[in-house]
Amino acid sequence: DGQQWTLEAGALVLADQGIAAVDELDKMRCVTGDTLVHLADGRITRISTLAREAEAEGSIEELSNGRTIRDVDFTAWTMTADGRLVERPVTAIHEYDAPTDLTEVTLESGESLTATDDHPFFVFEDGQRVERSAADLQQGDWVYVPKHLTPSATDGGAVSSPAQSEMSEPYMPPAMGAVLGYLSGDGNVYYERQESSYGIRFTNKEEQLLADFERACNEAFDAEPVRHPSEQRDDGVGTVRLHGREYADAVIKAGMNLEAYDGKSFPDGVSKGGRRTKAAFVRAMADSEGTVDTASNNVRLSSASMELLQGIKSVLLEFGVSCQIRTRERPEKRDLHVLAITSADSLRAYNRHIGFTLERKQAALEEVCAAVDGDRTIVDVLPDCGALLQELRESLRLYQTECGLDDATYCNFENGDANISLDRAETVLTAFETRVERATEDASRLSDTSDWERLEELKARYNVSQRELAEETRFSQQQISRGWGENEAVRDVVRQRLETITERVSNTDVSPLRELVDGDVKWRRVADVESTTEKPDDDRISLLRGELAELLGCGTANAEQQAKELIATEPETDSWQAVRDELKRHGIPLQRLADDLDVAGSTVSRWFRGVVDTDRFDEVRDVAESCISENHRCIRSLLLEIESRRESKVYDLTVEGTHNFVANGMVVHNSEDRSAMHEALEQQSISVSKAGINATLKSRCSLLGAANPKYGRFDQYEPIGEQIDLEPALVSRFDLIFTVTDQPNEEEDANLAEHIINTNYAGELHTHRENTATSNVTEEEVANVTEEVEPTIEAELLRKYIAYSKRNCYPTMTEEAKKEIRDFYVDLRARGQDDDSPVPVTARKLEALVRLAEASARMRLADSVEQEDAERVIEIVRSCLQDIGVDPETGEFDADVVETGQSKSQRDRIKDIKSLISEIEEEYDEGAPIEEVLDRAEEMGTERSKAEHEIEKLRQKGDVYEPKTDHLRTV
Numbered sequence: 001d002g003q004q005w006t007l008e009a010g011a012l013v014l015a016d017q018g019i020a021a022v023d024e025l026d027k028m029r030c031v032t033g034d035t036l037v038h039l040a041d042g043r044i045t046r047i048s049t050l051a052r053e054a055e056a057e058g059s060i061e062e063l064s065n066g067r068t069i070r071d072v073d074f075t076a077w078t079m080t081a082d083g084r085l086v087e088r089p090v091t092a093i094h095e096y097d098a099p100t101d102l103t104e105v106t107l108e109s110g111e112s113l114t115a116t117d118d119h120p121f122f123v124f125e126d127g128q129r130v131e132r133s134a135a136d137l138q139q140g141d142w143v144y145v146p147k148h149l150t151p152s153a154t155d156g157g158a159v160s161s162p163a164q165s166e167m168s169e170p171y172m173p174p175a176m177g178a179v180l181g182y183l184s185g186d187g188n189v190y191y192e193r194q195e196s197s198y199g200i201r202f203t204n205k206e207e208q209l210l211a212d213f214e215r216a217c218n219e220a221f222d223a224e225p226v227r228h229p230s231e232q233r234d235d236g237v238g239t240v241r242l243h244g245r246e247y248a249d250a251v252i253k254a255g256m257n258l259e260a261y262d263g264k265s266f267p268d269g270v271s272k273g274g275r276r277t278k279a280a281f282v283r284a285m286a287d288s289e290g291t292v293d294t295a296s297n298n299v300r301l302s303s304a305s306m307e308l309l310q311g312i313k314s315v316l317l318e319f320g321v322s323c324q325i326r327t328r329e330r331p332e333k334r335d336l337h338v339l340a341i342t343s344a345d346s347l348r349a350y351n352r353h354i355g356f357t358l359e360r361k362q363a364a365l366e367e368v369c370a371a372v373d374g375d376r377t378i379v380d381v382l383p384d385c386g387a388l389l390q391e392l393r394e395s396l397r398l399y400q401t402e403c404g405l406d407d408a409t410y411c412n413f414e415n416g417d418a419n420i421s422l423d424r425a426e427t428v429l430t431a432f433e434t435r436v437e438r439a440t441e442d443a444s445r446l447s448d449t450s451d452w453e454r455l456e457e458l459k460a461r462y463n464v465s466q467r468e469l470a471e472e473t474r475f476s477q478q479q480i481s482r483g484w485g486e487n488e489a490v491r492d493v494v495r496q497r498l499e500t501i502t503e504r505v506s507n508t509d510v511s512p513l514r515e516l517v518d519g520d521v522k523w524r525r526v527a528d529v530e531s532t533t534e535k536p537d538d539d540r541i542s543l544l545r546g547e548l549a550e551l552l553g554c555g556t557a558n559a560e561q562q563a564k565e566l567i568a569t570e571p572e573t574d575s576w577q578a579v580r581d582e583l584k585r586h587g588i589p590l591q592r593l594a595d596d597l598d599v600a601g602s603t604v605s606r607w608f609r610g611v612v613d614t615d616r617f618d619e620v621r622d623v624a625e626s627c628i629s630e631n632h633r634c635i636r637s638l639l640l641e642i643e644s645r646r647e648s649k650v651y652d653l654t655v656e657g658t659h660n661f662v663a664n665g666m667v668v669h670n671s672e673d674r675s676a677m678h679e680a681l682e683q684q685s686i687s688v689s690k691a692g693i694n695a696t697l698k699s700r701c702s703l704l705g706a707a708n709p710k711y712g713r714f715d716q717y718e719p720i721g722e723q724i725d726l727e728p729a730l731v732s733r734f735d736l737i738f739t740v741t742d743q744p745n746e747e748e749d750a751n752l753a754e755h756i757i758n759t760n761y762a763g764e765l766h767t768h769r770e771n772t773a774t775s776n777v778t779e780e781e782v783a784n785v786t787e788e789v790e791p792t793i794e795a796e797l798l799r800k801y802i803a804y805s806k807r808n809c810y811p812t813m814t815e816e817a818k819k820e821i822r823d824f825y826v827d828l829r830a831r832g833q834d835d836d837s838p839v840p841v842t843a844r845k846l847e848a849l850v851r852l853a854e855a856s857a858r859m860r861l862a863d864s865v866e867q868e869d870a871e872r873v874i875e876i877v878r879s880c881l882q883d884i885g886v887d888p889e890t891g892e893f894d895a896d897v898v899e900t901g902q903s904k905s906q907r908d909r910i911k912d913i914k915s916l917i918s919e920i921e922e923e924y925d926e927g928a929p930i931e932e933v934l935d936r937a938e939e940m941g942t943e944r945s946k947a948e949h950e951i952e953k954l955r956q957k958g959d960v961y962e963p964k965t966d967h968l969r970t971v
Contacts, residue, residue, distance in 0.1 A: 085662070108527040109324035116134070119133065144521050145523065182213045184284075191248050283354050319354065344369075380422045386414045397463050458498050458502065588624075596623045817866055
């Protein structure tokens with residue numbers, strides 16, 4: 001009907017008009033426009049600024065409550081499923097009207113992000129990564145943040161990010177980075193149009209820094225700064241100025257603004273430079289506003305602008321420097337934000353890559369680096385990992401004193417009384433990995449000839465008691481003790497038991513801990529979660545209006561209206577008087593023309609008044625038009641920012657292959673909502689909630705979902721429910737489920753290869769004929785090859801056929817069809833009448849048969865559902881059930897395979913084994929020995945491998961636990 005649906009990694013559906021798509025993101029999950037996004041090229045910029053840049057080249061799709069900008073060309077840092085940080089392309093930017101209520105999340109380390117209430121965050125909980133919406137976050141939750149952002153990480157292999165190489169330096173040289181750093185600290189830009197006063201200045205009491213600012217200005221602009229005697233104070237504070245509009249324009253273009261104190265922002269241009277430029281910026285800022293505390297061993301940077309420090313914090317990640325931001329509230333003054341670098345590794349990385357220009361601060365930094373040790377900070381920790389440490393330690397058969405740390409300290413970590421730092425976790429991990437390596441070596445060296453001395457050594461090393469040696473053998477503990485050192489039969493049994501123990505230790509998987517220690521992410525605790533409202537920034541709007549009024553030389557009350565009228569009309573520049581009038585309308589002083597023409601201002605004034613004749617009118621007009629054009633650009637930019645400040649917006653990025661990105665120093669995430677399919681299948685409706693607009697739409701279509709198996713390939717011996725990563729309640733609502741398997745078949749493979757090769761060949765011939773002037777390929781040849789690979793039914797014809805049948809055919813069921821479906825369903829259900837038999841199908845399958853039979857009749861353009869339609873769908877359903885509804889162990893139809901993800905036989909087996917563990921644990925003080933459970937399970941008819949599999953599942957679900965290694969207790 002002329003409507004367009006937005007495709008966002010959603011489910012394909014067979015809609016009224018053919019194939020369409022349903023957007024699974026049924027809720028708006030966005031961040032506010034001031035959120036700083038860390039791009040892969042090194043840029044750190046507001047997401048709203050990113051949208052403004054993208055709209056110039058991308059295609060814009062208008063929405064009822066916002067818009068989507070597509071065809072964007074940049075990449076962002078994102079996190080993979082295994083916790084790696086990689087670069088991925090961004091495919092779209094979404095901009096929506098901000099909802100009434102938002103949530104501001106602040107971390108203990110200073111990161112802050114304002115997002116919609118349902119925006120998901122990654123949270124580390126019980127050793128797992130889970131998603132939690134912003135509104136549901138609680139104080140103390142551990143949120144994912146980047147550990148570092150180094151170039152070369154992409155899904156496609158290692159690359160060198162241009163922004164990190166010397167090739168990127170021409171975007172902004174290090175000297176310019178230093179200028180911007182000094183201005184961000186104790187400097188500013190002055191831009192007084194009415195007085196024609198422009199330039200930059202830096203004020204400080206350190207002569208070394210004043211001289212370095214002069215040096216940086218000279219290198220960046222090839223100009224000599226000045227020190228006016230009237231600005232040099234008796235207390236040693238001096239001011240360096242660089243006069244000139246071109247210098248003020250240059251730093252503004254680089255991202256400096258005209259605001260001071262808390263209005264300063266991180267210059268976007270710095271992030272376009274290379275590592276030396278970024279280091280120069282941070283160094284200059286730290287020289288100006290930083291301190292080195294040799295008593296507390298830290299480096300601190302202070303600013304009234306949180307946004308400026310957040311930008312610096314993101315830049316430091318590229319140098320491997322971690323830091324935190326704290327806020328000091330000062331009554332009747334602006335709040336002061338302090339960025340602190342405290343950890344030993346970060347302090348040394350800061351010294352190595354950045355440092356200070358001021359010699360006394362650099363000396364203090366080197367003193368701190370020499371004094372600090374790796375264990376002094378508890379900022380970087382592995383949260384709530386006590387259970388993982390205990391599990392690995394017990395599996396490795398280590399005492400707490402053998403884990404590389406003081407036993408009391410390690411005990412605190414394992415008991416959960418404290419979180420282990422990354423440094424200490426590395427020490428513990430080294431002890432664990434050393435244990436695995438030693439156990440592998442010991443297991444390989446055990447042999448029939450092992451002597452008692454060797455066995456005694458291994459018994460002590462792996463903390464094995466004689467009671468444990470006697471378990472599961474024909475000897476008692478007393479017999480082991482009496483025969484130790486003498487009885488050869490005892491020696492063989494002990495060797496076998498030690499061989500089993502060392503093999504188990506060597507097979508311990510310590511990779512989960514290694515991934516946490518070496519991963520690209522770390523965790524910060526949530527300090528505060530506060531409901532807020534995205535309101536128009538009235539203070540900023542007033543400031544922008546004032547700047548607009550100053551630009552036009554008018555009052556602030558009508559500045560916007562005058563600006564809109566000014567850029568809506570073409571300037572008249574066909575005479576001296578016309579040019580003069582236009583310059584006056586635009587508030588452009590004649591001195592600006594004089595500067596560009598390299599003449600005195602009085603000379604230009606006499607030209608316009610006709611006092612002096614000149615033949616330079618064309619040149620004057622060109623310069624005036626250039627100034628007016630620049631003026632229009634500034635006006636448009638100011639009007640656009642005023643509008644965006646007035647109408648609050650929220651933003652989101654669509655990232656290829658994922659839906660998360662690094663922003664404001666956090667990994668923020670927008671997950672696809674699979675539950676949206678559940679409503680469409682159950683209630684035939686789709687609920688939409690975006691930007692405060694709630695609506696329920698009729699789906700009126702079938703839903704076709706396609707995906708890879710959970711483990712990449714189908715396992716014919718595992719229930720289908722375990723191989724589809726969807727909730728059983730959702731899976732069971734699909735009428736048909738087909739497994740598309742990849743089975744090698746010589747004939748089918750040959751046919752497929754022939755078809756693909758012919759298809760490509762047809763495309764090659766067509767391209768060659770269209771793009772090669774001397775092509776000898778005829779149109780007839782292209783047509784003949786194309787005809788061979790064309791589908792039997794054209795896609796357009798099939799689409800029209802389906803649309804016609806959908807609109808015009810409303811078949812009714814005949815008695816023969818009813819009987820066929822009824823009989824099939826009743827016969828199938830009859831197989832489950834025995835008490836011990838599984839239920840083959842549920843009533844939901846009966847409804848599916850009716851729907852499919854009606855669809856079969858529609859495909860025939862028939863008005864009635866005949867017996868042949870019923871037989872056709874019964875055959876399809878039977879085939880489908882044979883693929884996905886059969887218990888692989890019994891070969892019987894079992895609805896539970898799909899409905900619950902477990903077959904009845906598997907469920908019964910789990911129940912039996914749990915009961916068995918409960919029975920055996922009563923006979924042993926330390927719980928039921930696993931070997932005893934497995935032996936009795938075999939006696940009951942359960943294969944040993946299946947019993948082991950079910951025990952592992954019970955352990956994962958928390959239904960059983962190990963009070964001691966290789967012993968089980970039920971919960």
